[in-house]
Amino acid sequence: MLYFDHAATTPPLPEVVDSVARTMTQYFGNPSSLHRLGKEAETLLRRAREVIAGALRAQPGEIIFTSGGTEGNNLAVKGAALQYRGRGRHIITTQIEHPSVYEACRQLEREGYEVTYLPADASGRIDPEAVRAAIRKDTILVSVMHVNNETGAIQPVEEIGRMLKSEPRIVLHVDAVQSVGKLELYPEQAGIDLMTGSAHKIHGPRGIGFLYCRSSIRLTPLLSGGGQEGGVRSGTEALPLIAGMAKAVRLAAESLRDNRSRLFRLRGRLVDGLEGIPGLKLTGAREEDRMAPHIVHFTFPGVKSEVFVHALEEYDIYVSTRSACSSGSDEPSRVLLAMGMTPEEASSGIRISLSAQHTEEDIDLLVDRLRAVAERLRSLHRQGGTR
Amino acid sequence: MNADLILLRYGELSLKGRNRYKFEQALLDHVRRMLKPHPRAEIRQTNGRVLIELNGEPYEAVRERLGRGFGLSSFSPVMRADLDLESIRRTALEAVRSMDPAPRTFKVQVRRPNKSFPYDSPRLNHLVASYILPRCPELKVDVHHPDAVLQIEVRDDEAYVFSQVVRGLGGFPLGSSGKAMLMLSGGIDSPVAGWMAMRRGVLLEAVHFHSFPYTSERAKQKVIDLCGRLAEYSGEIRLHLVHFADIQTRLLKEANENLLITLMRRAMMRITERLALKHKALGIVTGENLGQVASQTLPSLHAIGSVTTLPIIRPLITMDKEEIIRVAEQIGTYEISILPYEDCCTLFVPKHPSTNPNLHVILQLEERMSWLEEYLAEAVERTETMVIADASDPHRPNVSDPMEQLL
Numbered sequence: 001m002l003y004f005d006h007a008a009t010t011p012p013l014p015e016v017v018d019s020v021a022r023t024m025t026q027y028f029g030n031p032s033s034l035h036r037l038g039k040e041a042e043t044l045l046r047r048a049r050e051v052i053a054g055a056l057r058a059q060p061g062e063i064i065f066t067s068g069g070t071e072g073n074n075l076a077v078k079g080a081a082l083q084y085r086g087r088g089r090h091i092i093t094t095q096i097e098h099p100s101v102y103e104a105c106r107q108l109e110r111e112g113y114e115v116t117y118l119p120a121d122a123s124g125r126i127d128p129e130a131v132r133a134a135i136r137k138d139t140i141l142v143s144v145m146h147v148n149n150e151t152g153a154i155q156p157v158e159e160i161g162r163m164l165k166s167e168p169r170i171v172l173h174v175d176a177v178q179s180v181g182k183l184e185l186y187p188e189q190a191g192i193d194l195m196t197g198s199a200h201k202i203h204g205p206r207g208i209g210f211l212y213c214r215s216s217i218r219l220t221p222l223l224s225g226g227g228q229e230g231g232v233r234s235g236t237e238a239l240p241l242i243a244g245m246a247k248a249v250r251l252a253a254e255s256l257r258d259n260r261s262r263l264f265r266l267r268g269r270l271v272d273g274l275e276g277i278p279g280l281k282l283t284g285a286r287e288e289d290r291m292a293p294h295i296v297h298f299t300f301p302g303v304k305s306e307v308f309v310h311a312l313e314e315y316d317i318y319v320s321t322r323s324a325c326s327s328g329s330d331e332p333s334r335v336l337l338a339m340g341m342t343p344e345e346a347s348s349g350i351r352i353s354l355s356a357q358h359t360e361e362d363i364d365l366l367v368d369r370l371r372a373v374a375e376r377l378r379s380l381h382r383q384g385g386t387r
Numbered sequence: 388m389n390a391d392l393i394l395l396r397y398g399e400l401s402l403k404g405r406n407r408y409k410f411e412q413a414l415l416d417h418v419r420r421m422l423k424p425h426p427r428a429e430i431r432q433t434n435g436r437v438l439i440e441l442n443g444e445p446y447e448a449v450r451e452r453l454g455r456g457f458g459l460s461s462f463s464p465v466m467r468a469d470l471d472l473e474s475i476r477r478t479a480l481e482a483v484r485s486m487d488p489a490p491r492t493f494k495v496q497v498r499r500p501n502k503s504f505p506y507d508s509p510r511l512n513h514l515v516a517s518y519i520l521p522r523c524p525e526l527k528v529d530v531h532h533p534d535a536v537l538q539i540e541v542r543d544d545e546a547y548v549f550s551q552v553v554r555g556l557g558g559f560p561l562g563s564s565g566k567a568m569l570m571l572s573g574g575i576d577s578p579v580a581g582w583m584a585m586r587r588g589v590l591l592e593a594v595h596f597h598s599f600p601y602t603s604e605r606a607k608q609k610v611i612d613l614c615g616r617l618a619e620y621s622g623e624i625r626l627h628l629v630h631f632a633d634i635q636t637r638l639l640k641e642a643n644e645n646l647l648i649t650l651m652r653r654a655m656m657r658i659t660e661r662l663a664l665k666h667k668a669l670g671i672v673t674g675e676n677l678g679q680v681a682s683q684t685l686p687s688l689h690a691i692g693s694v695t696t697l698p699i700i701r702p703l704i705t706m707d708k709e710e711i712i713r714v715a716e717q718i719g720t721y722e723i724s725i726l727p728y729e730d731c732c733t734l735f736v737p738k739h740p741s742t743n744p745n746l747h748v749i750l751q752l753e754e755r756m757s758w759l760e761e762y763l764a765e766a767v768e769r770t771e772t773m774v775i776a777d778a779s780d781p782h783r784p785n786v787s788d789p790m791e792q793l794l
Contacts (some may be wrong), residue, residue, distance in 0.1 A: 019792075019793045019794070022793060023793055026789070027793075035603070035604065035607075036603070036604030036605065037606070039605060039608075042789065044790050044794075047790055048794055051794050154412065243793045243794060246793075246794045247793065247794055250794065342758055
């Protein structure tokens, strides 16, 4: 079995599973309880928060635990929009955001906010100048992702962060779900006010994530309740998942540099292999520093991506069409369309996402199988389509 | 400060005549324990001096640890010079310049055990001072009351230059006075009493009485934290946790209210004595302070203390509360002691405890408590023992932090 869908989710590390299981049995107290079990749980919660804050070079009080990337993005976008609506009602985001940002903005539009959705260039990148040009007097929020979950294109969030330093009334949110643990990005230093992360993309447990919230920023909570997480996110803390996430974040941070260079080597090998396959078009920029180390995307115009996925499945190889959250729909990819692709191209995208545990042999085998599948589908396609 | 060595001095030890050797060894053992986090540092004994060779270990960190060592009257960071005039002069200048605060007056004091060195002491004294003075224009010589004494010791293979004198804690090296049990409540006084006994060379094991569920787990944690502070002076400390609720509630039912405290304290004292015998300790240290509370009047101390024949050490007995608090702040136990958790001494406190308990009545009462002996034996039996490590030692061995492993 070869699993190349690490951008969708990753298998949890044994250390993480152990950490979750042991926290469940040994620290089941409610951190808010007065007794010893509560006290211990509270201590563990505090220390987990410190670990994650440390990895982001942030203060522990700036970390809000959430149920994952979707909640983090919703809390950031809606929480900031509601909090600062007195300043204005204009939001800038992009056409390539994850649905949890994109749809949250759509919802805000229905509530009377105005949203500018910036397109990407052919390489899948947002132009920071376009962000600058879109700023209005009533702009309160800019939300741009760090690494696009479909193409792997890195967005210039640090440039945007620098630019917005002179616009203190605008809150900058970055969806870093695909880049945490892969690329170094320290929000405080980068001028980012809100930054979303998720544990299960970095071999952590599912159902848990965090939102970095700069200490000077206030968010309107989406949930009413007992006032946990500084009142921003009520609900009994999911301590086992939080401990597991801290473990995963720590391990990812410790091996980030090694893993990154390893992934870039593997990625380079894969890209070289793909370039030799006829009919297959690589997506994104050629420059290594413009693309995330763990994602390779290509299109195979004329063949629906779903067909390609199932054909590879016969070899026990698992890849993805696009954001796992949208891959059920039959529509062409919104992200690829935003990059100027034709509907036919935008319906044929394939995403391969790597882990640092992959070997060069794995990559070679994948290229081999991709070549075979491509050849077979191309001939079918010539004989009258694949449907 | 660029120290190569540290010169150790011990005051009272020199009074100890034939036992000197034994005490010196106890001191060296203690210093060795204190230096455990600095494995490169070595202890050397030469020419009647005890020196620590730092071998690259940071002086500031080692100073910090020596500052918590009992038995040292003072110590000095030492810089090393080659056996030639130039090197001695340059090192001496560096030593003067690194003094903080900068001295306004100084004098040079030379010792020359190495008689083959070409300059004798007065000559070298003059040669060093005349080198330093023009280079430190603010500095003057004062042979009577100098701010700093720059000491130079010319030895067979090298010279030592030192001037700073850091005061040590004094007292006797830990363990040189044997072992005692400390009755540790969690309040302000008992940790201070323990520390003062430790300074007198007593190795301590702590005994704490808890009355779970009437006292909370946080109160127990508080005592563990207090032991962690004391362990900063001893490397580690053993803590015996005695389950006292059964005895306490039974006494509450049967005893005259105004004698409850006396009876409780007598039971605690008896349990502590038994633990002392079990763990080969020959004394009991308490934080009792004359007149502070009803159980600390002379009649009360007599009624409570008469249950044991072991010496009861009461370091705080005549101190003022302010003095006690000052020491508690200095040794870092105050901030822990004032955390507001109920302990078993503040629990079920009668409105009017007797300040003058009648020992005759007490004895008669206890006579009728046929259950008491069994309860005492069971409390000793059920006692839980833990070893508390020095919280400030980053290299502390075998400390398993279960949370650390989870994160």
